[in-house]
Amino acid sequence: MTNKQKFTEGFKFGKTQATYSNSKLAGPKVPQGSQAARGSYSSSLGPTFAGNEPSSESPLLVLLGLGRYFKNYKVRLGIVLGLLFTEIIVYSAIPFSFKFLIDEALIGKNETVLYITGALLIGGTILITAAGTVRDYLYNWVSARAIRDMREELFIHLQRVNLDFYANTRLGDVLSRFSTDLTALENAVLALIPWGISPLLEAIFGTALLFALDWKLGAIATLIWPITFLGPVFFSTRSTAASYERKIEEAKVLTAVEESISAQNLIRVYDLDGSFWEKFKGNCEKLFHVSLRLGLTNSYLERSASGGILLLQAVLLISGAWFAFHGMVSVGALAAFLPPFLNLSYSLLYVSQYFPTMNQASGSARRILEILRTPTFESEGGERPFAPSELQNSIKLEDLHFRYKGRTKNLNGVNLEIKKGTYTVILGQSGSGKSTILKFILGMMEPSQGKVTLDGIAMEKIRLDALHSMIGIVFQDTFLFHTSILENIRMGRPDATPEEAIEAAKLAEIHEFISALPDGYETIAGDKGSKLSGGEKQRIALARALVRNPQILLLDEATSALDPITEARILKTLQKLREGRTIVSVTHRLTGLHAADQVVVLKNGTLEPYPSPENDSLSAAAIGL
Template sequence: MPRPERKVTATEKKQAREVSLRRIGGLFREHTWSLTVVVLIIVISSIVGMASPFLLREVIDVALPHADLTLLVWLVTGMVAVAAVTAALGVVQTWISTAVGQRVMHRLRTDVFTHLQRQSIGFFTRTRTGEVQSRITNDIGGMESVVTSTATSIAANLTTAIATLAAMAALSWQLSLVSLVVLPPAVWLSRRVARMRREITAQRQRELADLNVTIDEGLSISGVQLAKTMGTAPALIDRFTASSRRLIDLELRSELAGRWRMAAMTIVFAGIPAVIYLAAGMPFTAGTLSIGTLVAFTALQAGLFRPLLGLLNVGVQLTSSLALFARIFEYLDLPVEIEEPARPVHIPAPRGHLRFEDVTFAYAGSEAAAVAGVTLDVPAGTSLALVGETGSGKSTIAALIARLYDPTAGRVTIDGVDVRDLSLADLASIVGVVSQETYLLHTTVRENLRYARPGATDEQIEAAARAAQIHDMIAGLPDGYDTMVGSRGHRFSGGEKQRIAIARTLLRDPRILVLDEATSALDNETERAVQRAFDELARGRTTVTIAHRLSTIRDADQIVVVDHGRVLESGTHDALVGAGGRYAALAA
């Protein structure tokens, strides 16, 4: 079924209203000198351009009536020179202003991407993937014309308007007053149109985000497989079509918002020359204006309305773009839940001694603790196995080791150092994680492995693949390690993807290895082969294993049974079986 149109929340409306123009201006602060040069060029260009009407007046009133060919040549040459100078200055101005705008766009894109990279896993589990992509592409892309041209457009139009007004007043202050009578209604009208477009822009960007979500859900490998196996492709098409149709309506409303009003103003502006000609024939001006002056004034008046309309349109564009800025600033203002420490502690030679000290953790919005008062001690080089029913908190405990989340209370330490005091890069080099959900990049097998260690040699890559029992399979491919993995690795079986992911983690040689159902996708024979590799690699390395199949963790130095986030019992396999508790029931 087509998805109903999402209602706009009060929070979203408030954000669209409260974007600070000062904050938008702050994006250009580091480019002050470049913008100053642009403004100077614009001022010079405007002043030079004002010479043309006066040259035209001399041509009509002096050179032509007196058949002064020499003067006419100089005047015409001057008009061409003015056009050439203003054109050259315009090229330089456009180059500088566009470069500034693109740098601001680059900063916005990288700031948003960098800030989102610092968000916790919880943010991404709460947010639709297509929504994130839409903010970075559609919203920032929609701001491009405003960012790259608004500042210079304001400066150019304002300078031109002021210079033109001065020139018009010099020619005839009476006619100048007649020309400006339409300004107040034009300003009022532009403000109304701007407010209309801002609301429509906010709706359009939200609809674009919904469209991106539909694309991501419907055209990813997993989404296509789901749609084909569930027979939901027609419903997805209807959903996409309905969203696209709503976009048509919003785009039309955005383009046509106030268009009739602005068209009416354009007609009025066009009618002003007729009023000027009429005023020139009135008794109070009759005989006081030469033909050249009248023609020059009319040319100036036409030149005045262009920058005035430009200024009004810029105001409309800027106001309507506030909805885009609001959505971008909303992401930039997200609090960072997993902060880099102000003074990170470095462990020169990590041993891998892992401790949980009365650790409690609850997911955002949940009243129940996912982990409650857990205390564990895993000496360096030993193995810990976490077992329990689905949803008991095992994976959450593993996530706290890699600092995908921070404890609500208590602390997790490595070699006596709180993981929150380690830099994120150092922690990632110490703790390696292989999860049950394997994610491979759309590139070659070699580059997928090298992603974990960019400087790894081919020999080191092959050694890691051998350890993960995957080298022979890769070597047997037509292109070997240069074989393209395909989107999310779907050209490989589940077991093959899992072993590639294991090799990728092993390539980093972490002191602590976290295996969260790392062999869940493997058949029994492959699992035994990989387990033998793990047993070899675990020597001198701290290993934390989560597994439903107890056969894989029988030889662990310490087995901990978890239930509802709490430790029920711990010990070796034999001791726990002999105790006749929960583990014995699971092992039965």
């Protein structure tokens, strides 16, 4: 399935794995990748997230919210569980052998029992090892796939959320969801079987076994359950809250790093490195405090469990010895009892140590779900049954009203008809809402009142991929990718041949410049085009729009960074390209208006005809330019 199919046909989930040895030789300690934990929405993230408030949902329930990523791998998971049960049953049965060995074979002098028990022990060990190896492979596979699916869906979802989301979200915060949050989840998933399910099942079987061996000792041994879980349950809320705060602080640190890298020119020229350093130090200090709190809470959580378990071990050893001393249990039964009891203790210790990992993963799951639940533009628009391939008559903006959140009205009854094959110029002061109008034509926003139609079809009924396939656009903020200039142009139409890309560059008046570069079209544009001037970037962006040979060409201040001569040449090129093409240019410059079929002015949120193309200076004054 191509990415495009995933976008349009919806995403199908896959699955993951975990790769921890079940060996307890190293002592119980859950792998803790990132300490990051629970959902963290800073208030500055704005209202586009599905949930900004601390959740009262239990950590376990939040984690279950991501269970759907495992659904596609049910068969493999079933095999994993089957193998796990087999291992645990065999593992739990091993202590019985001690009873047989001591009571029947040694004390009862029965050599046959000795051989049978020995054979069963060896067979059981081989079975456990083989089943464990297969289980490890399958579970690692399933876990890795589930995390991969989650990562992919997160990425795809981010391509589809409302643009408003990006206006209200810090880059560092989004990136941290891909890094620390997914890592925390991965750690928890990987550790789930060896540190969660497996020891829990072992503990359940172990408890049953203890009862079978001796109900009196078994009854005392069951005390271990509440003793183990009391502390973790008590500290879980605090651990989750501290993890949540830590996540916020981590995202702030990441944002500070990202900003200081992106704004290096500004920081150096304005001598801002001192203040940036102070701010960063402050962020690190807060992160230190919250990390310490989280670490301490998790350590109390673990210690409360391990302390209780050790105490109970001592009590049980003494009472077991006392029972044996008074002949209330056999020595064989006591000898058979102690290993499973110690196993039970360690199993529960493992489970208790899984709590911090689970709490952290739960927070991360919440942060990931918050993004996945952020409405996408398409999902808000509902059904989009129309996929036109050609503009037949016109695009109409009818009584369009719109206001960005927290702003006064930006558009206040905009009416405009853009007829097929015409050249429309929208003039207006800076901030008047010209780019906003283009976003409506691109189907990227919906008006609060009024409508935008394409050949009479409401924009929200038109599939965005179909709409965008008709459009070429030069955005006001030119963005170039860190790849060759040729590739940057071909982004407009990935199947364009190099010759077609070069032809587009010629039309955009940038071919000569590119050809003169040592590496020509293979020159790397640099991060966000940092190796090129503003005007050069703008012309490459124009070439990228032209290589699509679009029916509709949208230009947002597309010549603002050009010198008058180059701008005049490009305007001339646009004249040549007008045939059969619909062009909309928004600008606050008055050059090239005479060539346009209609010129309108955006003022006070409405469009008015341009007063007098014949006398630009008078007109400019009239419209406040």
